[in-house]
Amino acid sequence: MTIQFNDETFRDDYSFRNSDWAIKRFPFPFHEDSYMYAVNMEQHRGGPEGSVYEKRFDVDEHYVSEMRDRAMVLADDPLRCQSLPHMTLAGWDLLELIMVSKSEDYPDLFELHRDGNQWRWINKPLGIDDSFTFLDETTLPYGPMEYITRQTQGDFCVLDQRDDMLWMDAGMVTTQADWSLDFDIGMNFFEWHAPVPLAHEKGIFVRALKFLLNIQQGAPARRLNWTMTVNPLLDTSPENYHKWGIQKTTLTPENIGSKQHLRVELQTFFRLPRSNALVFPIRCYLCSFQDLMTMPKWGRRLHRVVRDLPEELATYKGFIDNRPMMLDYLSQFDDGQPTSPGVWPDFETEPPLKT
């Protein structure tokens, strides 16, 4: 299927919309009616046709507009993209991984032609046709990581691996759930996770790190994380929190269905071949409450998850003040019927909402 790219905004007038296709394939993150942090990792080896898990780097209808938003964020604050000097080789590794994956997975959108180190990259949706010398930085308009991640949805952390530890030594971070690359750069796995509640005590980070250190080339992994965002704002950065924080107070019982968004991150992990670094793409998907409610199973489940979420998590995720209003809204979509196991909407088989 060819993708119709939306012309939309993630700021100011917020013209972002999900098509029916995008709603159906939204990565709903709850496989049961409750949620707690866990080492929820699995192999990233494709998934059902059309799902966001199918391709190595999912491209969807928001691609072109998301890249425009990223360019605006970077123009305002170039510190959102940083790479410590020893990370350039990992940047080339990443460029190669993305160019090869996208040209194989979306041959109608992306082409890569290689003749030794002479490469030609064609990105049709963004109208790019560049020839350059692989591993020669002077032949690209940006460093390799910045060049390719200006053309790829999702944030990217590139982790150096040394002393049995991962170090956040490079990244492109413009669609983050309220954390700062500029503050975290150079930190290790435990340090950058310091503000997360409960998970350290549960031993989650120790086990997660062990798993990550052992990820092999060609055997990527993935997990989901989620939070809540008022308005489809991609750049929920701490840097700009003093500007966007106020938007959280604009929810009303009338507008919550369209304004409140579930924000899901599809996080993947790839080992890079030359540098032995690990790349961690964090792909953000947004879906309004009212669109989620078109799937009866998701409506029932989201109500139960939000209702029963421990207070520490609702606070950390920044929606504790709005939770009562969310529950008023969501409870209308929970008729108490059981839900089927797993994340899929099961639209054909789940009972419609009893009224």
Add this chain to the structure above:
Amino acid sequence: MSKFQFPESIKSRPVYGTLEPRPGKAHLFVADAEGAEAIIEVAARDAGLMAKAHIIYIPKGADFADKLHALNPAQFYEGPTYAASVQRLRHVLENAHQGLQVYLTGTEGLMGQAQNEAMQAGIPHTAIQTEHRGSVARRMQCVHCKGITEDVMTDPFVCSHCGLNLFVRDHYSRRLAAYQGVCIDAEDPGNVPEPVELYK
């Protein structure tokens, strides 16, 4: 007592120890304020060490310079501020030979910044010791304007660069040697709680 037991809540904060005299060809001490007391204790435990020691000391109003001088270190420098001393510190680190032992003591801000200088100069972390002494004030980076405010004693506080009211997030960057300050009244402009003293 100038020692303070930090609560364990912050996973990104370095753990500080107690300075111990170690064998080494040369010894560099960097201290501010009450950090002087930790140096005096090291000297008391190894009387020979001071003959090979270079002390860089920033008093910050404390009254220990004479006592440090009386230890007869090979070199003694009293600097008015850390910023004024850092050129000298860099020079010493860059010209250090194998076997230099580095001792950092005093406030977190001083230790964190000096540790970065030492690491950048290639001093192995096994040759660097730290001991917290004196004020528990924090060095804060405003996440919004990136400006650093030194010696913050209260939460919330006002960013000395952009003037926003910031709360102290329990997140520490060794690279910046600073904690993170985040706007406290973003969701309710003007509603700024009374500042309370840190760790109280």
